[in-house]
Amino acid sequence: MELQPPFKKIIHVDMDAFYASVEQLDNPELIGKPVAVGGSEVRGVVSAASYEARKFGVRSAMSGVLARQKCPHLIFVKPRFARYKEISSKIRAIFYEYTDLVEPLSLDEAYLDVTENKKGNPSASLIAQEIREKIWTELQLRASAGISINKFLAKVASDINKPNGQKTINPDEVLNFLEELPINKFYGIGKVTTVKMRNLGIFYGSDLKQKSLEELTRLFGKSGNHYYHIVRGIQNSEVKPDRTRKSIAAERTFTDNISSEIYMLERLSSIGDELEKRMTNSKTKGKTITLKIKYSDFTQQTRSKTLNSFISDKKDFFPIIKELLYQETLRESVRLLGISISNLNTEKKSPVWVQLSFDF
Structure with a gap:
C-alpha cells in the first residue's frame, strides 16, 4: 500500500x-561542563x-542523588523558568516568520505546518x-528538527540526528x-x-x-487503533496554533520526605496560594480538582473530584484537597505534592502543569 x-x-x-543550554x-563558565538544571x-x-x-x-526526571553518583563533578543550577520563557518567546517569533500554523508543545519544542508558508519556499527541509x-545566529542556541508528512513522523525524525541536526523522511521513504x-x-x-x-x-x-x-x-484498547494507523504512516492530526489549556497547576518537590498529613496540609496550603494566583491571573475557573502525590519510591498517585460549578478561589478548592488527602491512607513518605484544576471554562489558552519551585 x-x-x-x-x-x-x-x-x-x-x-x-534547552534549559541547560x-x-x-x-x-x-559553564560551557563545556556537565550541567544539571532543577x-x-x-x-x-x-x-x-x-x-x-x-x-x-x-537524564531529565532523574533524582539529584543518582545524577551526582553518575557524574561526581556535575554542576547543579537552579531553574529560571522566567528566563526560559523569555527565550522561548523569541524562538517562537522566528517560527512565525515562516508560518502562523505553529503548535507549541512546551517551551523548547513545537510543530510547524509549512505546506504553505510565508516565504513561498517549497522545501520544508x-x-x-x-x-x-x-x-x-540570533540566540546562540542549537536546535534539531524533523521533517515529514505528519506530526508523528516529524517528531520521531527530530530525535535521529540530535544534537544540532535534522532528518527528513520523504513521502516515498x-x-x-x-x-x-x-x-x-x-x-x-x-x-x-x-x-x-x-x-x-x-x-x-x-x-x-x-x-490486525x-x-x-x-491488546491495547484505544491505543491499538493509533498504533495500527501510525505504522502505516497515517496520522491526520492537524497542527493546532491555539492549543487548549487543559489544566492550571502548581507542585513542589521537598527537601525532606514528609510523612505527617499535618505537614502535608501546610505545604499544600502554600501551593494552593500560588495556584489561586495563577487562576486569577489567567481569569480561569475549573470544575475538576486533582491532588498529585509522588512518594519517596517515585511512584505517583492522583486523586480527583469534579464539581457541578466552576471555581478558582482557594477557599473553594482547598476543602476538597483536604478531603482528597484524607480519602485513603498514604502508603509511605511523600517527596512531592501538587494541585491542579482542570475541566476549565476557557478554550484558547496554553498548557498545563507548572513547577512551582524546588527546595534546595
Whole structure:
C-alpha cells in the first residue's frame, strides 16, 4: 500500500538541552561542563541535563542523588523558568516568520505546518535548516528538527540526528522507515508498552504491521487503533496554533520526605496560594480538582473530584484537597505534592502543569 498525495509538510523543532543550554549561554563558565538544571545532590529532580552531563548517563526526571553518583563533578543550577520563557518567546517569533500554523508543545519544542508558508519556499527541509541557523545566529542556541508528512513522523525524525541536526523522511521513504524503526523509537510508546510489545514478538514496525486492527485493539484498547494507523504512516492530526489549556497547576518537590498529613496540609496550603494566583491571573475557573502525590519510591498517585460549578478561589478548592488527602491512607513518605484544576471554562489558552519551585 502506498501513501497517497497530497502530502503536508510538517516540521518538528526541538531545542537541544534547552534549559541547560540557556544556563551555559548566560554563564559562559559553564560551557563545556556537565550541567544539571532543577536538581541537587541533596534533593530534587533533574529537569534538564547538558550533553556533557548526558555522556555520564544523567537524564531529565532523574533524582539529584543518582545524577551526582553518575557524574561526581556535575554542576547543579537552579531553574529560571522566567528566563526560559523569555527565550522561548523569541524562538517562537522566528517560527512565525515562516508560518502562523505553529503548535507549541512546551517551551523548547513545537510543530510547524509549512505546506504553505510565508516565504513561498517549497522545501520544508530548507526551511527547517534556515530556522535552525536563524536561532543560532540570533540566540546562540542549537536546535534539531524533523521533517515529514505528519506530526508523528516529524517528531520521531527530530530525535535521529540530535544534537544540532535534522532528518527528513520523504513521502516515498515513510513506509520503509516505519517498518525498520525499533518499537521503542515510536513516539508515544513508553517503556511499559515496549516491554509488552516485545513479549508479543513486536520488536520493529514491520512486526507491528503484521497485527490486525482487531488484535491491536484487544491488546491495547484505544491505543491499538493509533498504533495500527501510525505504522502505516497515517496520522491526520492537524497542527493546532491555539492549543487548549487543559489544566492550571502548581507542585513542589521537598527537601525532606514528609510523612505527617499535618505537614502535608501546610505545604499544600502554600501551593494552593500560588495556584489561586495563577487562576486569577489567567481569569480561569475549573470544575475538576486533582491532588498529585509522588512518594519517596517515585511512584505517583492522583486523586480527583469534579464539581457541578466552576471555581478558582482557594477557599473553594482547598476543602476538597483536604478531603482528597484524607480519602485513603498514604502508603509511605511523600517527596512531592501538587494541585491542579482542570475541566476549565476557557478554550484558547496554553498548557498545563507548572513547577512551582524546588527546595534546595
